[in-house]
Amino acid sequence: MSDVTGTASPRLPGLSATLVFKLGTLGTVATDRFTRALETFDLGLKPKHIGLLVALGAGAATSQQELAARMGVAPSLVVSLADHLEELQAVRRVRDPQDRRRQVLTLTDEGRRLLDRCETASRDLDADLTAELTDAQRAALGEALQLLADRVGLP
């Protein structure tokens, strides 16, 4: 009966039914939980630190500029993240002999251990988060999110 025009009252679906909205809110929740998990390590690390390690683990040794570009943050932020990670021996900072302006970052064994701990923690969070999903749903979700990530050009 109601609106043939179709514009008046799409109030039931609503903004909160859109993907961007759900992704935004769930993303915050996910990041919060991961942040709390990180805090239990008691190393003063934030998600961005781990993001740096991940961006580093992907390819070979990388300059800080390159890292900043990959992560979408200011180069000056990479400095402080790398400072902290270097103190923890998770990364090594070496001047590139071919171009002595560049600081080449590489992942150390300690950094790999740290990444493993994060992976374990993340899997635990995943399990808790998806407790009410079927295996098929879990798989479909992971697949779909991966497609979105590819679409926007992420790791």
Added chain:
Amino acid sequence: MSDVTGTASPRLPGLSATLVFKLGTLGTVATDRFTRALETFDLGLKPKHIGLLVALGAGAATSQQELAARMGVAPSLVVSLADHLEELQAVRRVRDPQDRRRQVLTLTDEGRRLLDRCETASRDLDADLTAELTDAQRAALGEALQLLADRVGLP
């Protein structure tokens, strides 16, 4: 010698294959895009403002404390968000006659219009984001995300 495709260890999947990681990164992207869309409105609004409108639209008139609890932010933040939205005539602030300490917020028609604009913008972002998904995937994704949202107690 050590890498290449031989390692059957759980190193290949990696942290970036976990849901929390994907949700975190995609959540940031989604929020960034929504933020940019909001900026085109040129009303000085941030996602949190819209979050307040959504939290408000859900139920009836609500006190600021209640809103703060729902949104998981400090009551003092609700003050400034509501200040801005009130200037834009998107919400009305009225002292509760039953309890004159409480400021009761209600969504105005202007606020509803604003929400509609946001919904339209979000649907556009959704369409772009999921351009490479099949309809079935899109549906499954929305469903799964809704289950996660329910699981963690979100709108």
Added chain:
DNA sequence: CGGATATCGTTCAGTGATCGAATGAAGCGG
């Protein structure tokens, strides 16, 4: 009734994350 206590909204100062501009060292083109 009346004083102690709790609650609501508001203000304000402080903190943390992030950025942008300025700086200095190093490379590069002519």
Added chain:
DNA sequence: CCGCTTCATTCGATCACTGAACGATATCCG
């Protein structure tokens, strides 16, 4: 050699957000 660019770093500024203090109101209990 000399300007021009690029890299890392430092530093000051900004923005969102919080927590503590405050005043006004409400509620409880003797």
